[in-house]
Amino acid sequence: MSQIFRTPEQVAPELGMRPxxxxxxxxxxxxxxxxxxxxxxxxxxxxxxLVTWVRERNAPTLEExxxxxxx
Numbered sequence: 001m002s003q004i005f006r007t008p009e010q011v012a013p014e015l016g017m018r019p020x021x022x023x024x025x026x027x028x029x030x031x032x033x034x035x036x037x038x039x040x041x042x043x044x045x046x047x048x049x050l051v052t053w054v055r056e057r058n059a060p061t062l063e064e065x066x067x068x069x070x071x
Contacts (some may be wrong), residue, residue, distance in 0.1 A: 005041035
């Protein structure tokens with residue numbers, strides 16, 4: 001049986017990032033499950049939401065899209 005909740009150290013390699021990076025993203029986004037005092041755990045749903053958050057966070061804003069570097 002697979003684990004329901006996993007630590008950032010277990011999830012980070014799957015996402016191609018370091019555990020410290022993942023922990024920073026979790027703190028910034030608030031996407032995680034806290035099992036006990038300050039113990040960050042991730043459910044599969046949390047991982048999916050976090051990946052979406054990271055992708056949207058890095059997406060260019062409307063103003064950045066409209067800038068023409070050759071103008």
